[in-house]
Amino acid sequence: MKDCDKIRIKIGGESVEADAGATPLELLQSQNKKPDGVIAAKFNGQLVDLKQSLCENGDLEWLTPHDPEGKEILFHSTTHLMAQAVTELFPNAKLAIGPPIDEGFYYDFDVEKPFTPEDLEQIEERMKERSRDRISVERFTLSREEALDYYKKQNQPYKVELIEDFEDPSFSFYKQGQFIDMCRGPHVPDTGYLKHFKLLQNAGAYWRGDENRPMLQRIYGTAAGSKQELKDYLKKLEEAKERDHRRIGADLDLYSIHEAAGPGLIFWHPQGSRVRNTIETFWRDEHYKRGYELVYIPHLLRENLFQQSGHLENYKENMYSPMDIDGIDYYVKPMNCPGHILIFKTHLHSYRDLPIRYAELGTVYRYERSGTLHGLLRVRGFTQDDAHIFCRPDQLEDEINGVISLADFMMKAFGFEYEMYLATRPEKWMGTDEMWDHATSTLRGCLEKTGKPWKIDEGGGVFYGPKIDVKLFDALGRTWQGPTFQLDFNLPERFDVNYIDSDGEKKRVVMIHRTVLGSMERFMGNLIEHYKGAFPGWLSPVQTVVLPITDAQIPYAEDINKQLRAQNIRCDTDLRNEKIGYKIREAEARKIPVMLVAGKREIEEGTVSVRERGKRDLGVMSLEKAFEHIKTVTQIPKSDL
């Protein structure tokens, strides 16, 4: 504590005088206007504990769980509370790390036996007790040596390792009761501030994410500033469950996975295939319009091709074992690029021929570890909406702009918001500085030109080139990896991919790998969750269903069905002997966009009663008008070209 008498603190535009060494907590108590639930503060831009003495003039800002930083502090303090409970209940537990994460926190422990669900309940109970005890949380500092000494004596090897990895001369610690943890802080003043939390799950996690190191037991939890907010968050988790594409996929009969056939392999049912086909047709049409040529390549390729491409060198652990064909090894392709390059290389290309864009819905197979498989989102066989652009260096900018505009169109067509990232050179890389500089600045320029916000993913590029990643947001605000455009300096070298320039010289082409949907499987999974199964009209597997009220209207319903089908509308009838309410209930459950109800009156008038999914009865319309309405609802997004 410095010795000075009075300091001036500015709080929310108001200036107050205080004794030097006053704490934010003291200042807070003397304030009449203050936000609810202050748990920490920011002093001159630095995060501070409410109990930290202030000895200089400055600006003070309150932090509550509603501020991103305040939330982080809440999570962090809660994870300390959890660690305290764990060390009380399991005195031999070794502490690893316990950081806040996006929507909660976790702490890794090394314990003799993994935690059981009952353990979690007990830990949560103990946390509540300790919260009621309102144990004061005190900060103190130890020198590097003292800290090492302390943790060695306490037999906490992970903490010792952490300290050894840092250069800092001293480390801050927080003490609450008997529990002490090394931590940068800040933290809440006492455990009474931590009231609303829930432990969510227990999972194994390798120490420092390294599978060669010990597996620790991780407990995940979340916390909130109020009971209601915690409830809301837990409700959101429930909602996410309702949107789960695996559940909806089964309910709507879209696809299945079979133990008998092998995990991670998708079987598309008729209803799912209708959606996928619609997307694929849309995709092909759009690519053709934008100057792509559609190609097909075999699924099985000879070993030497993958040697040349470098896949056997760099990607073998993701490839399936080869099969012997006439004494030669063949591999199922994990990527489409080598095949497209072979097509390109069947001719000598003039600079005038470029750019050449080969697109393919190319199915690839990759080995994924069993524990990572997840419905449609992580599978072992999938179809990429792949394309490779071969161009001259001076065309790079136009090509990237074209790809960005295509991706933008696609994302809008499917109703996704998105965010772009420029992934720059990673630690391991190939090529030259000039190549990387030129390529990276070109990508940056293209991003600037969009006028949309974008971010840098430092070192996130691939070893063979920089890339732009597009992350999309779904209806719940979750992000998914969407389109990705990668520049490749590697394959053109390996395959000697050239064009003849205007000066008659051979020049190396610039190659762009790009996908705008990712893979059909993953994209469909995202779409299902985004729309909760209620696809927009143009994608719906069934767009319209005709519902006769009694058997007497069956011929009329069948006639409407026939007319709509003739107009390429995916129409069904529900001719079962059920009441209309029942049929409507089921049509709603099947998420059919338009329902046409036909009874005695409609036959007499040559009309139909129209009902839209999620809305009520829209009233009676002439058939002509109803068809027009259906056409509007099922309109395929128009290209912006």
Place this chain on the structure above:
RNA sequence: GCCAACGUAGCUCAGCCGGUAGAGCAACGGUUUCGUAAACCGUAGGUCGGGGGUUCAAGUCCCCCCGUUGGCUCCA
């Protein structure tokens, strides 16, 4: 692959300390012919994920395997 939990009818789930399997919905048959989110009656449906073991007796206890789920790692 590793850690944990789970696997019972098409789906959602019950089945206690071991005594030989149950509900709702769906399906199927019949009755009913009905106006905007569930008509009524009936019928059928299960190698309890697979294999082995303990036991007079295993859905239940033990072991191995497979799959699923949540994580770790990785990724379209």
